[in-house]
Amino acid sequence: MRRYSAFAIAREALRYHSGWGKAWRSPEPKKSYDVVIVGAGGHGLATAYYLGKNFGITNVAILEKGWLGGGNTGRNTTIIRSNYLQDPSAAIYEKARSLYETMSQDLNMNVMFSPRGVMMLAQTQHEIRGFQRTAQANAFQGVKTEFISPQRVKELVPIMNISGPRYPVLGALWQERAGTARHDAVAWAYARACSGMGMDIIQKCEVTAVNQSNGQVTGVETTRGPIGCKKLGILVAGNSGDLARMAGFRLPMESVALQALVSEPIKPCLDVVVMANTVHGYISQSDKGEFVIGGGTDMFNNYTQRGSFHHIEETVRALVETFPMISRMKMMRQWGGIVDVTGDRSPIISTTPLGNCFINGGWGTGGFKSIPGSGWAMAEMMANGQPGPLCAEFGLDRFAEGRFIDESVAAGVAH
Ligand SMILES: Cc1cc2nc3c(=O)[nH]c(=O)nc-3n(C[C@H](O)[C@H](O)[C@H](O)COP(=O)(O)OP(=O)(O)OC[C@H]3O[C@@H](n4cnc5c(N)ncnc54)[C@H](O)[C@@H]3O)c2cc1C
Numbered sequence: 001m002r003r004y005s006a007f008a009i010a011r012e013a014l015r016y017h018s019g020w021g022k023a024w025r026s027p028e029p030k031k032s033y034d035v036v037i038v039g040a041g042g043h044g045l046a047t048a049y050y051l052g053k054n055f056g057i058t059n060v061a062i063l064e065k066g067w068l069g070g071g072n073t074g075r076n077t078t079i080i081r082s083n084y085l086q087d088p089s090a091a092i093y094e095k096a097r098s099l100y101e102t103m104s105q106d107l108n109m110n111v112m113f114s115p116r117g118v119m120m121l122a123q124t125q126h127e128i129r130g131f132q133r134t135a136q137a138n139a140f141q142g143v144k145t146e147f148i149s150p151q152r153v154k155e156l157v158p159i160m161n162i163s164g165p166r167y168p169v170l171g172a173l174w175q176e177r178a179g180t181a182r183h184d185a186v187a188w189a190y191a192r193a194c195s196g197m198g199m200d201i202i203q204k205c206e207v208t209a210v211n212q213s214n215g216q217v218t219g220v221e222t223t224r225g226p227i228g229c230k231k232l233g234i235l236v237a238g239n240s241g242d243l244a245r246m247a248g249f250r251l252p253m254e255s256v257a258l259q260a261l262v263s264e265p266i267k268p269c270l271d272v273v274v275m276a277n278t279v280h281g282y283i284s285q286s287d288k289g290e291f292v293i294g295g296g297t298d299m300f301n302n303y304t305q306r307g308s309f310h311h312i313e314e315t316v317r318a319l320v321e322t323f324p325m326i327s328r329m330k331m332m333r334q335w336g337g338i339v340d341v342t343g344d345r346s347p348i349i350s351t352t353p354l355g356n357c358f359i360n361g362g363w364g365t366g367g368f369k370s371i372p373g374s375g376w377a378m379a380e381m382m383a384n385g386q387p388g389p390l391c392a393e394f395g396l397d398r399f400a401e402g403r404f405i406d407e408s409v410a411a412g413v414a415h
Pocket of ligand 1: 064075080239294
């Protein structure tokens with residue numbers, strides 16, 4: 001794999017960019033691999049990458065039913081933060097956030113990580129208490145956050161109306177080193193690095209069944225024929241329940257659509273990410289100048305990767321009070337993705353009842369930010385056959401044992 005560098009850009013500029021190779025290979029599937037990963041989203045690709053980088057396991061195939069990064073990884077609003085309440089959550093999200101800081105250098109591709117700061121507005125007394133508690137927990141966890149005043153909010157975001165009639169801004173939980181990254185680039189960078197290590201990324205290859213013998217996984221059936229494996233990793237976000245069914249177990253999870261929209265591009269006027277959980281909307285400005293706006297999930301289960309009109313209206317209406325200028329903007333595009341949600345709003349990173357079959361899902365509305373940390377932990381579990389310290393608490397058994405990692409209140413809007 002050729003390295004990207006300033007020198008390479010200069011050289012290609014002189015020869016009409018004719019020398020760039022493909023970023024990753026598109027090989028035919030082999031009969032079998034040491035490891036098969038289902039799902040070429042961020043989590044699947046990051047798992048494969050850290051299997052190779054940290055454990056030297058490179059006889060790996062990543063199977064994708066569509067195109068890589070075409071699931072939620074390419075549909076999210078790219079918010080990265082680690083200000084969670086519970087210790088296991090803060091640990092894995094902070095690991096991920098810190099890996100984002102050096103991702104462009106590690107993967108030799110610009111993922112445009114922008115630690116511009118994320119603020120979560122407190123617009124009720126309940127939220128003030130909740131965020132002050134989270135800031136306190138974060139201090140113990142080594143995650144740098146602070147609770148800031150409405151005046152500081154206004155300084156950071158001059159276009160905000162902090163004295164709205166229904167929900168005035170009463171403060172905010174502020175994480176200065178949180179921010180955004182270019183979501184496609186994250187998938188592409190991991191894919192390129194995996195391909196460079198000799199791994200096979202096989203697109204348009206849907207897994208339709210999981211093969212097993214004597215309680216151990218032996219491979220998968222796919223639309224491109226059977227593929228054998230010694231270990232299987234399932235990382236398919238909104239389709240987790242479906243793959244678990246194929247492997248013979250059930251998950252405490254539901255799949256729902258979450259949607260987002262973007263406005264027409266305007267001049268730079270918002271250089272932090274703002275999340276307003278009470279009115280249920282969150283917003284940042286992209287490098288192109290568009291406002292990237294996220295809303296809530298549908299209230300019913302479904303597998304359609306589409307948005308619904310009432311949500312657009314609700315989301316924009318919610319934000320107009322805090323950002324009056326939005327009322328004069330045109331909205332250009334909206335889309336949806338299927339997220340898998342657990343009861344305690346925390347992910348499942350776990351061994352399964354099927355031997356050598358591992359699952360990672362349930363990131364719900366907030367799994368973009370966790371991609372590197374999740375991949376790191378999943379690779380460690382798949383290589384060693386048992387969970388390491390980063391994901392030990394996220395096992396499936398917590399639902400039977402009542403050991404919930406309850407982020408449902410703290411991260412009701414967990415983007
Ligand atoms: C609108 C929206 C906004 C969001 N905003 C944020 C945000 O701001 N911050 C944040 O942290 N998170 C956010 N999220 C959540 C985040 O996008 C997801 O948690 C994360 O991308 C999940 O990554 P993944 O790799 O697990 O899944 P995906 O990227 O969905 O990848 C899974 C892949 O598995 C493939 N697959 C499924 N079934 C099969 C099969 N049978 N065979 C082969 N392949 C299969 C799919 O095609 C897909 O490509 C948002 C999500 C949405 C939809």
